[in-house]
Amino acid sequence: MGPENHTFSSDFILLGLFSSSQKGLIFFSFIVIIFIMTVTENSVMILLIHKESRLHTPMYFLLSHLSFMDILHVSNIVPKMIINFLSGNRTISFAGCGFQIFLSLTLLGGECLLLAAMSYDRYVAICHPLRYPILMNDYVSILMAGGSWLIGTVNSIVHTAYTLHFPFCGSRAVDHFFCEFPAMLVLSCVDTTHYERGVYVSGIIFLLVPFSLIFASYVQILLTVLQMKSSEAWKKSFSTCFFHMIVIIMYYGPFIFTYMKPKKYHIPGQDKFLAIFYTILTPSFNPIIYSIRNKDVLEAMKNMIKSNFLHKNSRENA
Template structure:
């Protein structure tokens, strides 16, 4: 048993990856790298705008800056390793490297789920209870919400990563995925993990179902309030904003719920890879577009910064 445990900690894993070594694989990798650069650029620009534009120093944009920071770290935790493996043709990843991917992926995944619900609460208070907004949602509360999201996400990740890395892995070390993810790792274990899967379901309720329910309830109240607004233009704007936000939320929570709350026997590598693309690669690119570039305040701040840059250059 000790020898089996020792081998678990020593041997490298093989990531079978997402792409095949052919022309279509190179084209798909190019597309992924373009999405990666767009996500990094869009979220970085948003963070800098929020940092230096005083009009954006509000609880909503403070939480949004944390969302952008999480997205940058999340996609950076996965895409560079996937690209380097494809280019080099070496699909191995060390035991420690796999542990790092699991640890940070779970932090960003869990923290972002909680943060999105905190952002929906902020919008609920701003629209449905505007007179109480300075009391219910001020800078101090937004700092506590953001810190709580990071802390709870880190604690959850530490527990799950520690457990998964102490499982004995027998036989093949090939992970049929493009990064180390808990459901894919469980398939390699040679012991019964049914009890642990119950723990994953508990985490799923805390980090997925509960925040998702809070978001839906918040936007339900927001839409009810908006319907009482007499201005059709204001209604149209609110419906457009809420619908775009909900599309991103569903794209994020839906695949996560489907991935982490299904029994291990129902998982297939193809499905898991497609679902993971949505919440690890596509969503980090879409978040700055949906949450900011369609926002009048952010666009004004961007035009102001670009105008100053052009004047300074001239």
């Protein structure tokens, strides 16, 4: 049987993050809690944005797509980790591995572009408020969100096809907690240097360019705010930009470091640690940083709780 046929007929083994020790069980419990929090927080955000009319703005429209991407991202990775840990069976089928790579790359690429679009929205709102209805109307926001999904999907199809095309003739043990294509390339028994150059180009397009645009947007926002006379507005904007940039660096930093270095420099333990940031931690932080600290979102949440409470009371009194 040739390498190609062998590739398509065998499962992979995910070595994962956890051991069977007590320390591994504690770490496993922490990941499960983060997963539940992430799905709950982002689901609540989508529901709030959908139901509350005051949140029907371009900024929250883009945020709803970010929340949906985050739900899909953790759901693509964590449930399989949980099943493998509880069952003791760490295998994943070739098709399952391919699906993880495809969905992960779609969401990672799409989220990079979406975060850049969100920073542009904030830049226009603060630096050019009078032109905001023209520069960030419903059509533009739909185009941005749709473009993020489409470009992310096309990029993912290309990389998934290339990654799975390489023969895996030796060990099929993936030293990672999900099928991430840098970890898959290490298993390939052919030279992938030419493909890695393509990955580097994609990294520039999806990582360095969006990160540079986001950084430039927030610098311009801070410069604009510094010119305002209101110290309250200055403090609020500085606090918002500071927390936004912390999450951006947590997401882009490990992502850039993992995807833009040659295969020979990859260290499995280091890659797994860095992947936790952009696959599990930042999806749980995004709703808190981008929305829950916002007074409009808090007001919408109060209104929804009050409305549900009154509706429940009216049903009980009927």
